[in-house]
Amino acid sequence: MKKIETITDATLVRQYLEGSEDALSKLINRHQQRIYNFIYSKVFDRDVTEDIFQDTFIKVIRTLKRGKYNEEGKFLPWTMRIAHNLVIDYFRKNNRMPKFDNSGDFNIFSVLQDEDLNAEKLMVKDQIESDVKKLIEELPEDQKEVLIMRIYRDMSFKEIAERTDVSINTALGRMRYALINLRKVIEKHDIVLTKY
Amino acid sequence: MEKIYFNQPPNKKVEKLNPKKETIQFLLNYSKALSIIEGKHMSYENLLN
Structure with a gap:
């Protein structure tokens, strides 16, 4: 029977911090589907999901390389939290942006709806x-x-x-x-x- | 209560999605290109393309 080798996330993180880019590749490969689907379940847009997924791992990479990550065996929950915060940022930005419909008619009230505040x-x-x-x-x-x-x-x-x-x-x-x-x-x- | 909202209960499974290969490749390249330079009071990011 073939032995299945399981390297923990903590080990992969440590290997990555020691300079192994392959360890990062394994981490992304291991969790990409879960994180991607988590983001998609919130935004329902493939392009936005792709952007948020990318931003999530950019943040992960920067934090790891800066040595700011405290390993407690919780790489996935930590990454999911980053993704979650970025999803909230996305909705926050979109809610505050003036929306224009695509009918060709400019609706001034779509921009001025909060004018009385x-x-x-x-x-x-x-x-x-x-x-x-x-x-x-x-x-x-x-x-x-x-x-x-x-x-x-x-x-x-x-x-x-x-x-x-x-x-x-x-x-x-x-x-x-x-x-x-x-x-x-x-x-x-x-x-x-x-x-x- | 379910009947109030629709006739048949949902049994459609949500398709599992994956990011594009280009996105993964970008992240791996980004990681390779990024280095952190520690200063006295600050650290600097350096991105080598």
């Missing part, structure tokens, strides 16, 4: 969005995923169920618990999320 209100609005995002970050991964897809990506529960490979009842249940948990945290800490 003064600097203070904008700051409050940003703060609330930021607070809510922090609260969402505290949710269990499966609940957070469903909530982001439903609220930020406006996906139907049917789509969410398909994307997360669970039944629609499970997706609905996760959303319900996500909202219950958010409400609990907000009440427990007396957090005020009022716009003005």
Whole structure:
């Protein structure tokens, strides 16, 4: 029987830090599908996924080469976290960008929709969005995923169920618990999320 | 509750995707080209093409 040799991520990271480019190739090869599909499950666009995947590993490479990576046997979760943060950055940038439709008609209201917000209100609005995002970050991964897809990506529960490979009842249940948990945290800490 | 949303439950599996070979090659080349130069108080990135 053929012996299967398994080199741990920690060993590959160490080999890479010692100058082995082949170790990096193995690390990417080992985790590429999982990371790529994780990104795609959030953005649903192959080109954007490709960009975020590339940026994720650029960040990984730079951090490793700078000696800033603390090995705790958690290479994949660390890389997934980087990818996750880049996905959030992508949505954050897109939400703030003025959107133009492709009809050829210029719609001034698509650019000026927040015109009535003064600097203070904008700051409050940003703060609330930021607070809510922090609260969402505290949710269990499966609940957070469903909530982001439903609220930020406006996906139907049917789509969410398909994307997360669970039944629609499970997706609905996760959303319900996500909202219950958010409400609990907000009440427990007396957090005020009022716009003005 | 499922019936409220659609008639048939989803059983379609999501296709597993992989990055392009060009992307992987770019990353490997980037890694080879990147070097970090440590200064007294800062470190500098050097990219050799």
